[in-house]
Amino acid sequence: MIQKYFKNWCGERLPLDTIRNHFKNKFVPRHRHTIWYYLGGLTVFFFVIQLLTGVLLMIYYKPTMEGAHQSVVYIINEVPFGWLIRSIHSWAANLMIATLLLHLMRVFYLQAYRPPRELMWMSGFILLFLILGFGFTGYLLPWDDIAFYATQIGTEVPKSIPLVGPTLVALLRGGEDIGEATITRMYTLHVFVLPIATLLFVGIHLFLSQYYGASKPITTRPKGKDIPxxxxxxxxxxxxxxxxxxxxxxxxxxxxxxxxxxxxILRPAPEGVKPEWYFIPMYQTLNILPARILIFDGETILNSVLMIGGFVVFLLPFLDRKAKQRERNKFILTAGTLVILYCIVITVSAYI
Amino acid sequence: MYAKMIFTIFVGTSLLFSLDTGPNTVVCDLVVMQVQAGQNNIETKIEFPSFEYRINLLLYFVFPVLILLILLILKIRQLDLHLDDDSRTN
Incomplete structure (x- = not known):
């Protein structure tokens, strides 16, 4: 009775029938790669877990040099289930990045970025940067020595970007060195700026995915009828x-x-300090690159390559010349595979 | 139907948690990490609950989710049987 009244009340005020009809008429292709369609939803699931556990951690966390580490110790030792909430937050962060990278690879290999889904690819690419931003800003917050030195290395990287580099580093650190201002900045980015931006882009991405529906791979045969x-x-x-x-x-x-x-900050860096696994390819490349290549600084070259590479990937739907013929673009697929293999090999080599 | 099912499982689990005091009595002694708190020389250590407690916790949590998972799998199988009758043709 109450359920019916509530349904009618909402139906008179909201376009529930339109939404219901939209979902009833939406189908998901069934083929041997259908399993990969779950990765996007899985990333959103981990993101929701991050928001929920993050809010709980925020209640007790103190973003100051004196308070940060001790507040995390307090969360682990004193807060009921605090150790579990923090553990879930840290593990889910890593799993979210892993599923996001796999989702990106799925879209790339099935060439689902092609028109009319250019905006989906671009919003997804922006989301990748925002999620990596979460990882980077969150890493320093426990204020332990590994996080401190990894952030020091990480914030050093943009220094060699021509013109804006030093300003960018000062903006991130809030001064020349990592300290109180850095924690406050990282915390503000981690709990306010990045979540708002991510929610906005997740909203855009989900709206577009509902609008366009799941893409059908060009060379894969359907395996029966579509799934409602x-x-x-x-x-x-x-x-x-x-x-x-x-x-x-x-x-x-x-x-x-x-x-x-x-x-x-006065203690020398401990041995084996590494950034998180998703930043290892960049970090290791920086380590193996000579300090100077011809007249250029090694770091400047790496930053330039990363920026150009990022821009190329961002504009990939417009660069794929075989999209109109609905053929597989072997050049793009081979180039992408080589980059992925390089990242895997260099990441594994860092841990051996 | 699904909302009722999920609601029942999670309310049931919450009640189970609130009634049971067993695992809380286990002394937290498994993982102890000594941490020197910077220049102040304040000794702090982090302690995780014992392995036994954590296994109990895992079982309490996993059990309702497993029931939900089995119900979902059964429902999916039931829907899949009718898939070829009423879904869109390619």
Missing amino acids: FYPNFVLRDLRTWCIALILLIGVAILMPWGLGEEAD
Whole structure:
């Protein structure tokens, strides 16, 4: 009775029938790559977990040099289930980046970025940078020694960008060195600026994905009839989320996220300081690159290559000349595969 | 139907958690990390609950999600049986 009244009340005020009809008429292609369609939803799922656990951590965290590390110790030791919430937050962050990278690779290999989905690719690419930004800004917040030195290395990288480099570093650090101002800035970016920007772009990305629907790969044969989005695919998404939740809680409980020694700016850097795994390709390339190549600085060359490369990937839908003929672009696929292989090899070599 | 199902499972689990005090009595002794708190020489250490406690916690959590997962799989299988009858042709 109440349910019916509420349904009617909402139906008179909101376009519920239009939404229902949209979902009823939406279908997801069924082929041997259908499994990869779950990665986008999985990334959103981890993002929601990040928002929820992040809010809980914010209640106790103190973004100051004196308070940061001690407040994290307090969260782990004193707050009921604090260790679990922090562990889930840290593990989900890594899993979110992993699923996002896999989702990006799925779109790239199935060439789903092609027209009319250019805006989806571009909004997704911006989301990748925002999510990496979360990782970078969140890494310093526990204020332990590894985080401190990794951030020092990380914030040093933009220094060699011509014209804007030193200003960018000063803007990130809030001064010449990492200190109180850096924590405050990273915290503001991590809990306010990046979440708002990410929610905006996630909204745009989801709207576009509903508008265009799932792309059909050009060379893959269909495997039966399409799957209705609602309820069939939504339930499959829920099933994936349940499995992800079990795995996430499992690793968070059995391998709780640790905490290093409190950062001391006067102490020399400990051995084996590395950034998070998703920044390793850039960090390792910087290590193997000579300090000077001809008349140019090694770091400047790397920054320039990364900026040009990023710009090329961002504009990929417009550069793919075979999109109109609906053929596989072997050049783009080979180039992308080489870059991915390089990143995997160099990341693995950093840990061996 | 799904909302009711999810609601029942999670309310049930919450009640189970609130009633049960067993795992809380286990002493937290497994992982102890000594941490020197910077220049102030304040000794702080982080402690995670014991392995036994964490396994109990895992079971309490995983059990309802597993039930939900099984129900979802059954529902998906049921829907898939009718997939070829009423879904769109390519």
